[in-house]
Amino acid sequence: MGLTKSDIFTEEQNNLALLFKVLGHPARVAILQYIINKKACICNDLVDELGLAQATISQHLKELKSIGIIKGSIEGKSVCYCIDEKKWNNVQNTFNDFFNQEVQTNQCC
Amino acid sequence: MGLTKSDIFTEEQNNLALLFKVLGHPARVAILQYIINKKACICNDLVDELGLAQATISQHLKELKSIGIIKGSIEGKSVCYCIDEKKWNNVQNTFNDFFNQEVQTNQCC
């Protein structure tokens, strides 16, 4: 198997899980933190900063871009990446909506 | 390959990514939502509710337990699972700390 049965879940569940999944890798967390901390937007510096090959970084950036949390703009021969603030806040809100669901007082454990 | 290079990232980055990763599957999102929505804590109902085999559900529950976001207590021959509220809030706070990092105004894109 190895195939997630996404058809048996709601659109909402699949979407939420996808957001979590994309953030669920230390390299992608590190990339986001790096982009946030530097005043300017970055690209190839990530290869030097993290100890990963250029192809690997490019792949992680692609995944982050796929959920829209970062965006890139071509600057000459390099690409400048930055956080998409609107999406960033949107993802945070989506997560908070999930966590703010009323947790009932346990009737067991 | 296929091996995440966790040694090149900080403890914090690995921990945060792990939390996201465990939540990054629709079945686990669905399990959490189900446990939250029902007043009482559940166990085998999940097998009926979601269309997954008992072994599969058990495995997902194990992963959720591994980060402490749910806990189970033995109730006769069944196990009652519920949200660990303390950890639940803790995870939410951890995520919010991450998202509340100051996003600098873009100098590109």
Next chain:
DNA sequence: TTTATATATTGCAATATTACGATATTAATT
């Protein structure tokens, strides 16, 4: 004690992910 019920674990097949070298592609520079 035997049987039934609920959950966990094991083993395995199918698919996904991670990582990287090699190779495009694209744009600036010479």
Next chain:
DNA sequence: AATTAATATCGTAATATTGCAATATATAAA
């Protein structure tokens, strides 16, 4: 036009994840 530099894509090997049947374990009920 040729070269350099930055990034993306392709192909592939190694590992991880998902899912399930089969089996083990544990407790309640008969």
